[in-house]
Amino acid sequence: MCGIVAAAAQRDVAPLLIAGLKSLEYRGYDSSGLAVLEAGRIERVRAKGKVREMEALYLARPLPGGTGIAHTRWATHGVPSEANAHPHIAGKVAIVHNGIIENYAELREALIARGHQFHSETDTEVVAALIGEQVDQGRRLREAVMATVKQLDGAYAIAVISEDEPGHVVGARYGAPLLVGIGIGEHFLGSDAQALIKFTRQMMYLEEGDVVEISRDKVQIWDLQGVEVQRALHESELSSDAVERGEYRHYMQKEIFEQPKAVADTLESRLGPKGVLPNIFGIDSEALLGQVRQIHIVACGTSYHAGLVARYWLETHAGIAVSVEVASEFRYRDVVVPENTLLLAISQSGETADTLAAMRDSRRRGYLGTMVICNVAESSLVREADLKLMTRAGPEIGVASTKAFTTQLAALALLSLELARLRGMDQDVYLGLCAQLQHLPRAIEDSLKAEPQIQAIAEHIMHRQHALFLGRGEQYPVALEGSLKLKEVSYIHAEAYPAGELKHGPLALVDEHMPVIAVAPGGVLLDKLKSNLQEVRARGGELIVFADRTVNMDVQSARNLTVQIDGGGDFIAPAVFTVPLQLLAYHVAVLRGTDVDQPRNLAKSVTVE
Template sequence: MCGIVGISAQRNIIQHLIAGLAALEYRGYDSAGVVMVAGDGIARIRAKGKVRDLQALQRETGLDGHCGIAHTRWATHGVPSEHNAHPHVSGPTSVVHNGIIENHAVLRARLQAEGFEFTSETDTEVIAHLVESHQRQGKDLLAAVQAAVAELHGAYAIAVVSAREPGVVVGARYGAPLIAGLGEGEQYLASDVHALLPLTRRFIYLEEGDVVKIGHDALDIFDAEGRPVRREIRESHFSADAVDRGEYPHYMLKEIHEQPQAIADTLEGRIAGGRILTQILGVEAERLLAETQSVHIIACGTSYHAGLVARYWIEQLAGVPCTAEIASEYRYRNPVVREGTLFLTISQSGETADTLAALKLSRQRPYLCRMAVCNVPESSIVRESELVLMTRAGPEIGVASTKAFSTQLVALALFALELARARGLDPARYSDGVRQLELLPGQVAQVLALDPQIRRLAEAFVQKQHALFLGRGTHWPVAMEGALKLKEISYIHAEAYAAGELKHGPLALVDADMPVVAVMPNDALLDKLKSNLEEVSARGGQLYVFADEDVATGMDKGHVLTLPRAGEIAAPVISTVPLQLLAYHVAVLRGTDVDQPRNLAKSVTVE
């Protein structure tokens, strides 16, 4: 979602602040701004639109300096505009903020009574005035921030500067990510390591309630009680060039084509001698899997679709009950938790607000343990889970998730197979599942070779306003993911249904102007799905079928694309890839912003 960068140095750092914002563009935003502590005051520039607009404004104004904070905003309170853009200012104090302050209205009224004037509709501006109010009472910047955050209700990551203390940046986090970076003669703050990778590889991941003070030669951290603490310094495994598009016109296309390697990386070191190494989940994995009597999966968006696929695998292979639920719904009900239930969260960033809140709530309920499937090793969700399986997708810049989804499926397949083995799965079926995973990178590469054919299919969708996606079994969630991709980036209204539901309503929508996309593996539901597609064809619907090679030759209706033969584990991953490519090419032909679709953000760190 929003992005934060803060730097204290002994050199001019304006370009590094702006470059840091550019590295966070993938998160989604509508405006950008920067404040520099300059001379005996602060200087600010803000722009509605892209970071490049802010860069042009910086060249016009000549703004520079050794200490500053910068921000990309995704609107929550107040419309996208320059006056609502961060940083916000109160006298000589300025703040940038990710998250939502729930008690901002009460604080605003109090601060207005004190004489502070508000110039925006944002919740963030109350933080600037609140910190300034505490400084006017004689507190230094660190103490003022500590006092201010004690009054905030909600979620926040903030960075604050004041002309009273040139060279100092104070940050704080609660419910939203913030990291500190360590350099030589300069120190950094950011909401995401990618903003700082050109400057440092050494990071401290701040914990809930932490407040950090940086100067060019010092970094001090204090916990929620105000006590000095030391946090572990971690070396990031990401490289600065991992967020470069290379030869591809869009990040999304690059990331689609990175999937064979990302899947191979997710499998590397986790399979040996035809079996999965149970310890990849954690040192207590063998015991906990043996004690698992049911699984409760919690996730959002694309990760939720991965969880729905995993639900089928877990029940079919392991024979234990499994539910998959949207995190924002789980948070506001009181689920009945069976004895021996494993609580499984799925998140690409590991900081998804609703999923993280659900994980925290799970500790109030009698779950057996918590497990995370995630792409960021240092994230909050990972740190708060007993069992962890990393996806190794690498940085994913495009807002529409692709390689994160496929690697989540692979990680969940590893888990499902291991859980099933612990519960007595037939060894031959287990070995076949492992073998399917080992062959998967090569099969995905085969599907990517179909790109020219998929591009031609995409031409039929360009003028359409609606599309219907169908699947059965594990391929119903795959159809849901395909519909999500198309609507996210092409802005075509798309819905997915379990194909057996056609006659219960959706069939009324089918005509020659409604393209119907179906994923057709060679599984136990094949004949049922064929009957569903006959219903579409009989009503003049235009079929676009992605079919296993064993069944594609028998299809005599619609447009059929042949996919590699695949088993129950590999098929959902293989079927996902052409749907990603279809959405991509339709969006390109319609001229939409593929990597940063309107109104959406990459990492949703607010409720």
């Protein structure tokens, strides 16, 4: 969602701040701005729309200065506009803010009663006014921030500058990520490592409640109690090359084609000829996993769909009861937690607000333990979980998740196999499933060869306004994910159903204008799926079937198309058949001329409710 970049340096920081914001554009936003402090005065530029709109204003009137803050905003309080864009100024201070201040309305009323005038609709300006009051009363900026955050309910990551303290930036975080970049004669704050990777690879990740003050030559951090603390220095594994498009037209296309390597990387050193290697979930993880009798999976969006696939695997192969819930619903329910239940959280970023809150709340609910599957090693979810397995997708810039999903499936397959082994799965069956999983990168690579055929189908359906996706068994979550991809990037209204539900409502929608997209890898439910598809044909529906090469769907005609894929086996088929659905969504979006990498109204990392 929103992005923060801040710097204290010996050079003009505005070009650095703009470069950092461009690295965060993938997160989704609707306005941007920056503020620079020079000669005791704050100068600001803001614009609705893309960073390039704000950059053009800056280039027309450059702002020199060695201290500054910048922001990309995704609207929550107040419509997208220049007035609501960050940074916000109150008196001598300017602030940028990620998160939501839940008690901002009462704080705003109190400030108005004290004579403060507001110029935006945002909760952020309230924080600026509170800090500004403290500074006007003679407090140093760090003291003003510490006093202010104690009044806030909700989530925040902030960076603040003051005309009274040139060369200094103060930051604070609670419920939203913020990190420090360590340079030579310069230091940075950012909401994401990708914002800083062009300037430094040395980073410190702040803990909940931390307040940090940076200058050109110094970094100081205080915890929630105001005690000065040290935080570990990490060298980021990101590279600036990893976030470039290269030969591809869009990040989404690049990331679809990166999936064979990303999945291979996720499996590397974790799966050997004799099965899943020891302790890949953490030292002594086998003792905890051996006690697990039930699993509650919490996740959002694409990660939720990965959890739905894992439910089939875990129940079928490990014999463990599994429930999968959207984190935003789970955290507000009185969940019944049976004895020896593991909470499994799935998140690409590790900062998804609802998933993080659900895991934190699990401590009081009596879970056996917590486990996280995530792509960001330094994220809050990973740092706070008992067990963890990192996916190795690398940076994913496109808002519509692709390689994060397939690497999550690879990680969940490893977990399913490990739990199945611990619960006495037949050795030959176990090794057979492991062999299938070893083959997954190659099977995904083979599925990408269907792209020319998929491009032709995209031309066929690009003008449709609705689409229906069908799947049975573990392919139903794949249909859900395919539907989500199409609606995210092409803006075509798409829904997904278990194929057996057709007669319970969706069949009423089927006519010659409704493409029905089905996933048919084979298996015991294939004949039932064929019957469902015959119901579509009988009503003049247009069928597009992604089928295993071993399957004869008998649907090829002018209005009914089959794309044949080598699924690689029942176990890995969900990951393999996901890929052509990603390609279909991508090529339909390209033909419709949408913003593929940054779909309207969407954000990559949802760090607020």
